[in-house]
Amino acid sequence: MRGRPVSCCFTGHRPAKLPWRHDEDDPRCVALKRRIRDAVEAAYVEGYRHFLCGMAMGCDLYFCECVLALREGHPDVSVEAAIPCPTQADAWPADQRERYARLVAACIAIGTGFVLWCDSLLTGVNIA
Numbered sequence: 119m120r121g122r123p124v125s126c127c128f129t130g131h132r133p134a135k136l137p138w139r140h141d142e143d144d145p146r147c148v149a150l151k152r153r154i155r156d157a158v159e160a161a162y163v164e165g166y167r168h169f170l171c172g173m174a175m176g177c178d179l180y181f182c183e184c185v186l187a188l189r190e191g192h193p194d195v196s197v198e199a200a201i202p203c204p205t206q207a208d209a210w211p212a213d214q215r216e217r218y219a220r221l222v223a224a225c226i227a228i229g230t231g232f233v234l235w236c237d238s239l240l241t242g243v244n245i246a
């Protein structure tokens with residue numbers, strides 16, 4: 119275990135960039151989800167306890183689901199939804215909006231406005 123607090127952040131491809139698109143029963147998607155789960159478990163073993171997720175449709179949501187599953191057996195795990203804007207999921211299909219809402223509600227912390235924060239770092243503008 120590491121001697122200092124550490125975080126693991128994740129963002130990945132959206133369905134349009136995946137060969138199976140929205141078919142999560144595709145064997146390649148199932149295999150990817152297994153690899154994400156294994157990577158999350160390995161990060162936990164290495165000492166990572168706080169996980170941040172970009173919450174985009176596709177791989178981000180797969181990651182969030184894996185971390186929430188890990189948290190069931192390890193209550194010291196926290197997951198933060200790093201939401202770039204409050205309307206992130208507004209144009210998504212209904213089933214994906216419901217999934218997103220369920221996952222966001224399960225996160226221990228919800229951060230919004232990361233785009234503004236990052237832009238302020240680049241431009242030197244104080245957004246506080």
